[in-house]
Amino acid sequence: EIVLTQSPATLSLSPGERATLSCRASQSVSSYLAWYQQKPGQAPRLLIYDASNRATGIPARFSGSGSGTDFTLTISSLEPEDFAVYYCQQRSNWPQFTFGPGTKVDIK
Amino acid sequence: EVQLVESGGGLVQPGRSLRLSCAASGFTFDDYAMHWVRQAPGKGLEWVSGISWNSGSIGYADSVKGRFTISRDNAKNSLYLQMNSLRAEDTALYYCAKEGGPDYGDYVFDYWGQGTLVTVSS
Numbered sequence: 001e002i003v004l005t006q007s008p009a010t011l012s013l014s015p016g017e018r019a020t021l022s023c024r025a026s027q028s029v030s031s032y033l034a035w036y037q038q039k040p041g042q043a044p045r046l047l048i049y050d051a052s053n054r055a056t057g058i059p060a061r062f063s064g065s066g067s068g069t070d071f072t073l074t075i076s077s078l079e080p081e082d083f084a085v086y087y088c089q090q091r092s093n094w095p096q097f098t099f100g101p102g103t104k105v106d107i108k
Numbered sequence: 109e110v111q112l113v114e115s116g117g118g119l120v121q122p123g124r125s126l127r128l129s130c131a132a133s134g135f136t137f138d139d140y141a142m143h144w145v146r147q148a149p150g151k152g153l154e155w156v157s158g159i160s161w162n163s164g165s166i167g168y169a170d171s172v173k174g175r176f177t178i179s180r181d182n183a184k185n186s187l188y189l190q191m192n193s194l195r196a197e198d199t200a201l202y203y204c205a206k207e208g209g210p211d212y213g214d215y216v217f218d219y220w221g222q223g224t225l226v227t228v229s230s
Contacts, residue, residue: 049208
């Protein structure tokens with residue numbers, strides 16, 4: 001099973017600051033990595049697929065990068081609605097899709 | 109508008125069974141693979157099971173293999189999860205999720221329902 005590790009567990013920032021979230025895979029997942037955002041009481045929302053492609057309707061302040069085992073989600077300037085939990089997910093090997101444990105971005 | 113509405117959750121004793129349903133609308137259901145993803149209270153996301161558009165390919169997480177069965181009825185635009193031999197560790201919010209298909213690639217989940225809560229306790 002491919003294990004995903006996310007860091008940091010919690011990121012405390014102020015609106016307008018830049019957020020950099022990391023996701024590391026225990027073995028290569030090529031570019032088959034997605035990012036999701038989840039707010040309290042809501043279902044997850046797809047942000048990024050295949051490491052760097054924004055899903056439809058996702059603002060340009062969200063960007064993804066990386067390949068192989070190391071990936072980054074960057075939020076260039078935090079808006080109030082961006083404070084949430086972010087999960088990475090690999091789709092490299094059927095049928096064992098795994099999610100990372102999440103990074104919580106909260107207001108400093 | 110894509111809608112996924114789960115139902116069938118509830119309180120069940122360990123060892124008993126439960127069947128979850130997901131009613132889909134707003135897209136051509138039989139064009140897409142579908143999945144179940146769960147989230148234990150206060151925890152992260154765990155993929156549970158997935159099924160291809162024609163039920164020809166089915167997969168399960170190791171944690172549920174042999175106990176859970178996924179199925180779909182394309183005529184009814186519905187997805188199901190039969191859960192047998194339930195354990196306390198199966199307690200979670202169960203989400204139905206649509207696969208992104210050619211837009212986003214296989215095994216990327218572009219739409220999610222709001223979930224149905226399953227509580228396994230005596």
